[in-house]
Each structure stands twice: as structure tokens, then as C-alpha cells.
Amino acid sequence: MALNLVKQNKAFGGWVKQFSHTSKVLGDLEMKFSVFLPAQSENSKVPVVYYLSGLTCTDENFTTKAGAQRRAAELGFALVAPDTSPRGANIEGEDESYDFGSGAGFYVDATTDKWKKNYNMYSYVTDELPSLIASELPVDDSRKAVSGHSMGGHGSLITALKNPGMFKCATAFAPIANPMNCQWGQKAFTGYLGEDKSAWAKYDASELVKSYEGPQLPIFADQGLADNFYPDQLLSENFIEAAKTNDKVDVEFRFQEGYDHSYYTMATFIDDHLDFIAKHI
Numbered sequence: 156m157a158l159n160l161v162k163q164n165k166a167f168g169g170w171v172k173q174f175s176h177t178s179k180v181l182g183d184l185e186m187k188f189s190v191f192l193p194a195q196s197e198n199s200k201v202p203v204v205y206y207l208s209g210l211t212c213t214d215e216n217f218t219t220k221a222g223a224q225r226r227a228a229e230l231g232f233a234l235v236a237p238d239t240s241p242r243g244a245n246i247e248g249e250d251e252s253y254d255f256g257s258g259a260g261f262y263v264d265a266t267t268d269k270w271k272k273n274y275n276m277y278s279y280v281t282d283e284l285p286s287l288i289a290s291e292l293p294v295d296d297s298r299k300a301v302s303g304h305s306m307g308g309h310g311s312l313i314t315a316l317k318n319p320g321m322f323k324c325a326t327a328f329a330p331i332a333n334p335m336n337c338q339w340g341q342k343a344f345t346g347y348l349g350e351d352k353s354a355w356a357k358y359d360a361s362e363l364v365k366s367y368e369g370p371q372l373p374i375f376a377d378q379g380l381a382d383n384f385y386p387d388q389l390l391s392e393n394f395i396e397a398a399k400t401n402d403k404v405d406v407e408f409r410f411q412e413g414y415d416h417s418y419y420t421m422a423t424f425i426d427d428h429l430d431f432i433a434k435h436i
């Protein structure tokens with residue numbers, strides 16, 4: 156088995172498990188990810204929801220704080236939470252800031268010399284990890300959805316938009332919806348992709364949504380209005396406006412009075428996201 160079980164806890168009749176494995180696309184580094192496998196997976200393959208986390212997170216923030224397992228157990232969904240960057244690449248400067256390097260892979264495949272050997276989180280979450288999960292765990296790979304928060308909300312939107320048909324739908328909490336035009340995205344894209352903005356556009360949801368072609372793509376998102384990052388970094392409205400130009404995507408984007416950027420927001424609305432996924436998966 157290509158997966159090593161690190162730990163497991165029974166939850167809601169199923170199991171929360173953390174695995175480690177060696178990732179080829181991340182330069183042969185050891186990676187960890189967490190899954191929830193509902194009781195239903197003991198008898199048949201179950202639909203699978205990938206959840207991509209935000210800056211500073213590991214696979215464990217969502218797993219321990221979002222409270223997603225109860226509804227996932229009822230719906231019979233597996234949940235997969237990857238880490239947010241390669242770990243232990245030992246690149247100079249990798250651990251200096253919270254918004255670049257470790258914990259901040261931004262779900263791109265780096266092209267700059269310094270980062271391209273290891274910082275390939277796009278290929279990791281869209282190819283290597285789903286292939287591994289499909290071959291090693293009891294999931295139905297033809298029934299996948301993607302979700303995520305902040306940097307991971309950006310990850311959710313771009314992975315769905317760049318891979319028509321791969322995910323039945325996408326959801327996001329407080330996504331970085333137009334990274335080319337905010338400071339977080341500009342810093343990450345300059346570092347991982349260089350100065351050429353045409354390369355940035357290929358990882359920007361507000362650009363990608365204009366030209367998406369493929370099966371109708373349902374997208375559901377929540378943005379808290381008390382989120383400190385909302386006005387400057389997240390730029391929800393740019394995505395909403397861009398999506399209006401393309402009738403291949405159906406976007407339901409909600410604004411939530413008083414909710415902030417924390418996991419209390421995900422814990423509050425995660426059931427709505429899983430119920431939305433249940434309608435489309």
C-alpha cells in the first residue's frame with residue numbers, strides 16, 4: 156500500500172484517518188492528508204469531497220474545526236483534506252512568511268527555478284492525490300466535488316474551472332476570488348510563476364470563469380461580511396461579475412452578516428455546502 160496510516164479515530168460511525176505518503180510531483184517529499192470515511196464505505200464506494208484549506212493550515216484545521224463529519228456521515232460522503240504546501244523542501248526563505256512558501260502553496264504548479272521542483276500543489280490536488288485516493292480508498296472517483304476556504308476557496312474554484320467534468324460542483328468559503336488583483340495573490344504568483352501576468356491568469360478564478368466550457372458547473376460560496384480580508388484580498392464581487400458573462404456556470408454566492416474569516420464560519424455553514432454537493436454529485 157502506498158499509504159501509511161498515521162492515526163485514526165472513530166467518528167459518527169465512520170473513521171477519521173490521517174495518512175502519509177511520498178509525493179512524486181512535490182519532489183519526493185513526504186506529505187500528510189486527512190480523510191473521513193463514512194460507515195457506508197465499508198460496503199460500497201462512496202462519493203468524495205475534496206476540501207482545500209487556507210494560508211497557514213495543514214490537513215488538520217478543517218478536520219478538527221469545521222465539524223463536517225456529522226453531515227458527511229449522514230450523506231455517506233468521504234472527505235479528503237490535503238495539506239496546503241509541500242513540507243520540508245528546505246528552500247531558502249520557505250518558512251519566512253505566512254502567505255508564501257510553507258502553508259501557502261496556492262494550488263499552482265510553480266515555474267520559477269527556485270520553487271518548481273517542489274511547489275506543484277495544482278498537480279498534487281488535481282492528479283496525484285485523487286489517483287492515489289481512488290486506487291487505495293473506497294471512493295467512487297466518478298462522483299467528486301471540491302470545496303475550500305480562502306486560498307483553498309481559490310483552489311476549489313480554479314481546479315473545477317480548469318478541469319471541466321472532473322468535479323460535479325465546487326463550493327467555497329471566503330475564496331481569494333481574483334488573486335491577480337490582491338496582494339496575497341500577487342506575492343504568490345510573482346514568486347511561483349514569475350512576472351508574466353498571462354501565466355497568472357491561468358490560475359485566477361475571475362479570469363477562468365469567463366472562458367469556462369464544459370458540463371454545466373454549479374458553484375456555491377459563502378462570504379462573511381465581518382471578514383477582515385473581504386474588501387482587500389478576497390474580491391468576491393469581481394468573480395460574481397465575471398461569472399455573469401458565462402452561462403455555463405451557475406453561481407450562488409451568499410454574503411453572511413457578522414461572520415468572519417475563522418473556522419466558526421465554516422462550522423456554521425458546512426452543512427449547507429455538503430447539502431448543495433449532495434444535489435449535484
Ligand SMILES: N[C@@H](CCC(=O)N[C@@H](CS)C(=O)NCC(=O)O)C(=O)O
Pocket residue numbers: 208209210211212216220253304305306416417418
Ligand atoms: N491572520 C492569519 C492569516 C491566516 C489565516 O487567517 N488563515 C486562515 C486561512 S486564510 C485559517 O484558516 N487559519 C487557520 C485556522 O483558523 O485554523 C495570520 O496572519 O497568520
